Amino acid sequence: MARIPYRTVEDLAPENKDLLKRGIALHRALVNSPGGARAFQGLGQYIRYGSKLDPRLREIAILQVGWLAQSAYEWSHHVKIGMDFGVTESDIRAIMAGDDAALEPRAQLVLRAAREMVAGPGTSQATHDALAAEFDTEHLTDLILVIGFYCAVVRVLASLAIDVEPDYQPYLDRFPLKDK
Incomplete structure (x- = not known):
């Protein structure tokens, strides 16, 4: 059970009702701080809709972060989202293994x-150099932003004990975390 209340659109001032366009549990918790929720969603929206980074690679990075953190919420959501963007069952099983x-x-x-950034403090020089050889600076920067943002997301999810919604539970059941 979440450590803070889940809010509904009815709980919000008119100027903040747009913050629950997606009524997912994470957003319903974050709107306890409308300004924080707006900032959080802004970067999330850029990552999903504005970045030119290949969406499959973006989702693979997010899945790696979710797997390493053993974040049921992040993992279940991005298994589904990843599949929508070309991540295959084989890709998911490879990350798990x-x-x-x-x-x-x-x-x-x-x-x-992603593994290096989760372990901290960031990517090694060798990994950075390898990324720079594969990606232009815009794509490399976006990849680092994706990984860094989702490192933060999994910490927020864990600290607030955000629940996996019933619609996402089947993804967690199909691709369970290590300790589940």
Whole structure:
């Protein structure tokens, strides 16, 4: 159960009702701070709709973060979202098994960058150099923003104990976390 209340559109001032266009549990919790929710959603919207980074690679990076953090919410949501953007069951199983060799070299590099950033403090010089050889600076920057943002997201989810919604539970059941 979440540690703070889930809000509804009815709980919000008129100027903040748009914050619950997607009534997912995370957003329903974050609107306890409308300004914080707006800032959070702004970067999330850029990552999903504005970035030119390949969406499959973006989702592979997010899935790696969610898997490493063992974040049921993030994992279940991005298994579904990832599949919508071309992530395959084989890709998901490879992430779960830590089998980078099952993926193409670019995806392997994205997974490596995500692992290094989760472990902290950031990517190594060798990984940065490999990324710079594969991606132009805009795509490289966006990849680092994606990974960094989702490192923060999983910490917010865990700290607020955000619940997995029933619509996403089947993804978690199909691709369970290690300790589940």
